[in-house]
């Protein structure tokens with residue numbers, strides 16, 4: 001299964017942008033120019049995430065996550081918590097979510 005997330009031309013060089021994903025939201029952004037996608041879900045109690053200065057920050061209780069690794073930096077999310085990253089590929093100048101392909 002492949003689902004287009006965003007055209008590469010619409011993917012910002014800095015920060016992130018939110019796109020719909022099966023009735024939920026994901027953040028798409030670049031790490032060293034390479035596109036990446038994570039669920040817009042805090043690993044504490046599921047709050048939304050805001051992109052700030054290289055981190056995703058949850059406004060509910062202040063958890064902070066590194067944009068590169070997805071790992072928790074600080075806050076009430078469990079020790080070792082990591083954001084949910086989606087498998088993606090680039091094809092035809094767009095970023096696609098992929099699932100179940102060999």
Ligand code: FES
Nearest residue numbers: 042045047058061
């Ligand atoms: S839900 Fe994100 S810090 Fe609590």
